[in-house]
Amino acid sequence: MNSLKYYLSQVEQIFNEEQFIFEPRELYEPIDYTLRLGGKRIRPTLLLAANALFGGDEKQVRGAALGIETFHNFTLLHDDLMDRSPLRRGQPTVYTKWGDNTAILSGDTMFALAWRYFLRQPSPRLQEILQCFNETAILVCEGQQMDMNFENMTLDEVDLDAYMEMIRLKTSVLLSGALKIGALYAGATKEELFDIGEFGEHLGLAFQLQDDLLDGYGDTAVFGKKTGQDIRDNKKSILPLLALMHGSPEQQEELLTLFAAKDNLDEEEKVHRVMAIYDAIGLRTIVEEHIDIEFRTAKQYLDAIHAPEEKKAPLRELMETLMGRKK
Amino acid sequence: MNSLKYYLSQVEQIFNEEQFIFEPRELYEPIDYTLRLGGKRIRPTLLLAANALFGGDEKQVRGAALGIETFHNFTLLHDDLMDRSPLRRGQPTVYTKWGDNTAILSGDTMFALAWRYFLRQPSPRLQEILQCFNETAILVCEGQQMDMNFENMTLDEVDLDAYMEMIRLKTSVLLSGALKIGALYAGATKEELFDIGEFGEHLGLAFQLQDDLLDGYGDTAVFGKKTGQDIRDNKKSILPLLALMHGSPEQQEELLTLFAAKDNLDEEEKVHRVMAIYDAIGLRTIVEEHIDIEFRTAKQYLDAIHAPEEKKAPLRELMETLMGRKK
Numbered sequence: 001m002n003s004l005k006y007y008l009s010q011v012e013q014i015f016n017e018e019q020f021i022f023e024p025r026e027l028y029e030p031i032d033y034t035l036r037l038g039g040k041r042i043r044p045t046l047l048l049a050a051n052a053l054f055g056g057d058e059k060q061v062r063g064a065a066l067g068i069e070t071f072h073n074f075t076l077l078h079d080d081l082m083d084r085s086p087l088r089r090g091q092p093t094v095y096t097k098w099g100d101n102t103a104i105l106s107g108d109t110m111f112a113l114a115w116r117y118f119l120r121q122p123s124p125r126l127q128e129i130l131q132c133f134n135e136t137a138i139l140v141c142e143g144q145q146m147d148m149n150f151e152n153m154t155l156d157e158v159d160l161d162a163y164m165e166m167i168r169l170k171t172s173v174l175l176s177g178a179l180k181i182g183a184l185y186a187g188a189t190k191e192e193l194f195d196i197g198e199f200g201e202h203l204g205l206a207f208q209l210q211d212d213l214l215d216g217y218g219d220t221a222v223f224g225k226k227t228g229q230d231i232r233d234n235k236k237s238i239l240p241l242l243a244l245m246h247g248s249p250e251q252q253e254e255l256l257t258l259f260a261a262k263d264n265l266d267e268e269e270k271v272h273r274v275m276a277i278y279d280a281i282g283l284r285t286i287v288e289e290h291i292d293i294e295f296r297t298a299k300q301y302l303d304a305i306h307a308p309e310e311k312k313a314p315l316r317e318l319m320e321t322l323m324g325r326k327k
Numbered sequence: 328m329n330s331l332k333y334y335l336s337q338v339e340q341i342f343n344e345e346q347f348i349f350e351p352r353e354l355y356e357p358i359d360y361t362l363r364l365g366g367k368r369i370r371p372t373l374l375l376a377a378n379a380l381f382g383g384d385e386k387q388v389r390g391a392a393l394g395i396e397t398f399h400n401f402t403l404l405h406d407d408l409m410d411r412s413p414l415r416r417g418q419p420t421v422y423t424k425w426g427d428n429t430a431i432l433s434g435d436t437m438f439a440l441a442w443r444y445f446l447r448q449p450s451p452r453l454q455e456i457l458q459c460f461n462e463t464a465i466l467v468c469e470g471q472q473m474d475m476n477f478e479n480m481t482l483d484e485v486d487l488d489a490y491m492e493m494i495r496l497k498t499s500v501l502l503s504g505a506l507k508i509g510a511l512y513a514g515a516t517k518e519e520l521f522d523i524g525e526f527g528e529h530l531g532l533a534f535q536l537q538d539d540l541l542d543g544y545g546d547t548a549v550f551g552k553k554t555g556q557d558i559r560d561n562k563k564s565i566l567p568l569l570a571l572m573h574g575s576p577e578q579q580e581e582l583l584t585l586f587a588a589k590d591n592l593d594e595e596e597k598v599h600r601v602m603a604i605y606d607a608i609g610l611r612t613i614v615e616e617h618i619d620i621e622f623r624t625a626k627q628y629l630d631a632i633h634a635p636e637e638k639k640a641p642l643r644e645l646m647e648t649l650m651g652r653k654k
Contacts, residue, residue, distance in 0.1 A: 027472040078435060082428040101409040101475060104431060108405060109468040111438055115461045122454055127446060130457070134442045141436040145354040148428060 002052060004045070004317040011044045011069070014062050020113075030094045030106040031113070034073050037089050042322065044069045046175060047182040049314045050196055053307050056186025060121050064185065067117035067133070068178045074110035075140055077103060082148070111137075121185075129184045136177035143169025150236050155244060155259040158236040164205070172204025195301045199315075202298035207322050209291045212237040216275065217284055228271035234259050238287060239278060246281050295323060329379060331372070331644040338371045338396075341389050347440075357421045357433040358440070361400050364416050369649065371396045373502060374509040376641045377523055380634050383513025387448050391512065394444035394460070395505045401437035402467055404430060409475070438464075448512075456511045463504035470496025477563050482571060482586040485563040491532070499531025522628045526642075529625035534649050536618045539564040543602065544611050555598035561586050565614060566605060573608050622650060 020032035044065035051061045079085075080093040081103045087093060095103035123129060146166040150158050179200040180193050188196070215230040216239050230237045240259055244252055258265070258274050278284070298319065302312060347359035371392035378388045406412075407420040408430045414420060422430035450456060473493040477485050506527040507520050515523070542557040543566050557564045567586055571579055585592070585601050605611070625646065629639060 022469075024469060024472045024476060026476055027469060078431055082431055100427075104405055104409055105468060105471055105475070108435075108438065109465060111435065112461055112464045112468060115442070115457070116465065119454060119458050119461060126453055127449055130442070131446050134439055134446060137439045138436060138443065141432060141439060142349075142351060142354060144432055145351045148432070149351060149353055 002314060004049075004314040004321070007045045007048045007052075007314055008041065010048060010058070011041045011065060014044070014066055015041075015069075018066060026102065027106055027109055030077075030098050030102055031110055033097070034077055034094060034106075034110070035070065037091055039073075039089060041069060042318070043072050043174060043178040045318060046200065046315070047178040049318070050179040050182030051186045052182075053196070053305070053311045053315065054183050054186035054188045054192060056182065060123070061182055061185050063117040063120035064129070064133075064181050067114040068174075068181065070110055070117060071114040071133075071137060072174060074107050074114065075144070077107045077110065079144060081107075082144075123185060125184050125187075129181055132177055132180050132184060136173050139169045139173045143167070143171075143173075146170075153236070155234075155236055155240055155256055158241060160238075160241050160245065163236065163238065163241055167208040168201060168205060171208045172201040175204040175207075176200030192305060195305050199298050199301040199305075202294045202301065203319055203322070206291050206294035206298060209238050209287065209294065210323060212239055213284070213287045213291065215239070216278060228275070231258075231271045231274045232267050234261075238290065239283060240274070242286055242290070243278055243281055243283050246283070246286060247277060251277050251281065291323075295319075329641060331376075331641040331648070334372045334375045334379075334641055335368065337375060337385070338368045338392060341371070341393055342368075342396075345393060353425075353429065354433055354436055357404075357425050357429055358437055360424075361404055361421060361433075361437070362397060364418055366400075366416060368396060369645070370399050370501060370505040372645060373527065373642070374505040376645070377506040377509030378513045379509075380523070380632070380638045380642065381510050381513035381515045381519060383509065387450070388509055388512050390444040390447035391456070391460075391508050394441040395501075395508065397437055397444060398441040398460075398464060399501060401434050401441065402471070404434040404437065406471060408434075409471075450512060452511050452514075456508055459504055459507050459511060463500050466496045466500045470494070470498075470500075473497075480563070482561075482563055482567055482583055485568060487565075487568050487572065490563065490565065490568055494535040495528065495532060498535045499528040502531040502534075503527030519632060522632050526625050526628040526632075529621045529628065530646060530649070533618050533621035533625060536565050536614065536621065537650060539566055540611070540614045540618065542566070543605060555602070558585075558598045558601045559594050561588075565617070566610060567601070569613055569617070570605055570608055570610050573610070573613060574604060578604050578608065618650075622646075 015035065020035050021028045047061060047065050047068055048058060051058065076088060077094050080088055081095040081100060085093055086096050093103075094106060098106075118130060118133060143166055146162070147170055150163070150166065176197045177200075179196045183193055183196050212230070215227060215237065218225075218227050220227060229235075230239070236259070240255055244255055247255060255274070255277060258270055261270060302315060302319075305312070342362065347362050348355045374388060374392050374395055375385060378385065403415060404421050407415055408422040408427060412420055413423050420430075421433060425433075445457060445460060470493055473489070474497055477490070477493065503524045504527075506523045510520055510523050539557070542554060542564065545552075545554050547554060556562075557566070563586070567582055571582055574582060582601070582604060585597055588597060629642060629646075632639070
C-alpha cells in the first residue's frame with residue numbers, strides 16, 4: 001500500500017511534468033512563479049489518497065489534482081492582493097512583484113487553467129464532479145467575503161457561529177471538496193462521499209483553529225512566524241472571540257478596547273496585555289478543547305468508512321502531520 | 328420561424344427569472360447590479376440562435392446562455408477595474424461604487440456562477456462543450472494581456488498582425504464560442520462547428536474594427552460617445568496602425584510624435600492633427616475596406632451552412648444590426 005510520502009511525491013511529479021509558461025509571457029510568468037513556489041500541496045494529496053481509498057485509478061485524477069491546487073493558488077493570489085500581504089511562503093507576492101493588474105488577470109487565468117486540468121479526463125460522473133468543484137469554489141469566495149466583512153466589524157459584533165462558518169467556507173470546504181472529488185472519480189457511494197466530506201470539513205476546522213492558536217502560543221522556531229500578528233492586526237480569530245465569552249466583565253471591556261485600538265497604542269504593549277488576559281482566562285486549554293473536538297470528529301468519520309485500514313493510513317498520517325502531532 | 332426579436336426577448340426572460348442575490352449580500356449585490364445593467368446581450372442571443380439553426384432544443388441551452396453572458400460581464404467588471412474606467416453603460420463601474428476588493432472578489436464569483444449555469448444541463452457532449460467554453464475564456468484573458476502590453480509600447484512597436492490577433496482573442500473568440508456552444512448542444516457536425524465558428528470570428532473582427540472606426544468617424548448622436556477618445560488615450564487601434572502603413576514618411580513621423588505625446592499637447596489640438604492626417608491619407612475608406620472583407624467573409628461562412636434560410640434570418644439580422652446597417 002502507498003504511504004503519504006508516495007502521494008506527496010506523486011503530486012510533486014505531476015507539477016514538475018506540467019508546463020505553465022505560454023504566450024503572452026507577461027500573463028503566464030506570474031502563474032508559473034505561483035505554482036512553482038511549492039507549499040504543502042495538501043489538497044491534491046488528499047484528492048489522490050481519497051481516490052485510492054475507494055479503489056480509484058490514479059491516472060484518472062492527475063488532472064483533478066492539478067486543478068484543485070491551481071484553484072487554491074488562484075485564491076491565495078487574489079487574497080494576497082486584497083489583503084495587501086507582501087509575502088507568501090517567504091517570497092514576494094505576485095502583486096508586489098508585477099503589480100495589481102497582473103495579479104488580477106493572472107489570477108483569473110489560473111481559475112480557467114484549473115478548469116482546463118479538470119476537463120482533461122472524461123468520466124461518467126463528470127457533471128457531478130465539476131459541480132462539486134464549482135460549488136466549493138463559490139463557497140470559498142463567500143468565505144473570503146465574510147472574512148473581509150469581519151475586518152469592518154468590532155470584536156463584539158462578530159458572532160462565534162459566524163466565525164466558525166467563515167473558516168468552514170474559507171478553509172474546510174476545499175479540503176472536503178478535494179476528498180470528495182477523489183472519491184467521486186473512484187465511484188464512491190453517497191454515504192462514502194458524506195463521510196469523507198465530513199472528515200475533510202472537521203479536519204479543516206481543527207487545522208484552522210490550531211492556526212489561530214499558534215498565532216498566540218506557537219513556538220516561533222517551529223511556527224515560522226512571529227506570534228501575536230493577529231493581535232496586532234485586530235483579527236477576530238477564535239482566540240479573542242472565545243476570550244470575550246469566557247472573560248470577566250472587566251476583561252471583556254479591556255479586550256474590546258484593545259481590539260478597537262489603531263495606532264494609539266504600542267504594538268508590543270498591546271500583544272502583551274491581550275496575552276495576559278488570555279493566560280488569566282486559561283484560553284489555551286479552552287481552544288485546545290475546541291480543536292480536539294473537531295479533530296476527534298474528523299477521525300470518527302474516517303473510522304466509519306468501510307475500507308482497509310492500510311488505505312486509510314496515508315490520510316491518518318496527513319492528519320497527524322497537519323496538526324503538528326507528528327514530525 | 329423565430330425572429331431576432333424573439334431570441335432577444337428570450338434572453339431577457341432568462342435573466343429576469345434568475346436570482347442573483349444571495350448571502351453574503353456584500354458579495355452578490357455588485358453581481359446583481361452588473362448582470363441587471365443590461366447591454367446588448369449579443370452572446371446569449373447568438374447562442375440561442377445557433378442552437379435553433381442546427382435544430383436544438385431551446386430549453387437545453389438556457390443555462391449556457393446565462394453562463395456565457397455572466398462570463399462576459401465578469402470580464403468587463405475586471406477589465407473596467409484594470410483600465411480604471413469609471414463608467415459602463417452610463418453607470419458607475421463596480422470598483423468605483425464598491426471599491427477594488429469587491430470588484431476583484433465579486434468578479435471571481437461571477438466566473439464561478441457562469442460555470443454553475445453551464446453545469447445545470449446534462450449533455451452527452453458536456454466535456455466538449457465545457458472545454459469550448461473554457462478554452463475561449465483562456466483566450467479572452469490572453470487577449471486582455473496583449474491589450475495591456477500594447478499600452479506600454481510605442482505606435483511603431485505594435486504590429487498590425489499582433490493587433491488583429493489581440494482583437495480576435497479579446498472579442499471574436501467569445502462570439503465564436505457562444506455560437507459553437509449553441510451548435511454543440513444541437514448536435515452539430517465538425518464541419519458545421521467550423522463554419523459557425525468562423526462566422527463568429529469574422530463578425531467579431533468586423534464589429535471591433537468598426538468600433539475603432541467609429542471612434543474617429545462616428546456620429547456622436549448615434550455612437551453615444553465623443554469621438555477621438557482613442558486618440559486622446561494614445562490607443563493603438565486599427566486607425567493609427569493603418570495610417571502608419573499608408574502615410575508618407577512625414578505623416579508617419581508626425582503620427583509617432585503625436586501618439587507618444589502625454590500631457591505636453593492640448594488634447595483637442597492633438598485630435599485635430601491626427602484626424603487631419605487620417606483624412607489626407609483617406610483612412611476612412613481604407614478601414615471600411617478591411618471591415619467589408621471581414622463582414623463578407625463572415626457572411627460566406629453563414630451562407631455555406633446547410634440549413635433553412637429562415638433559420639439563418641435572425642443571425643443575418645443581428646449581423647446587420649451590429650454593423651449599424653439596419654436600425
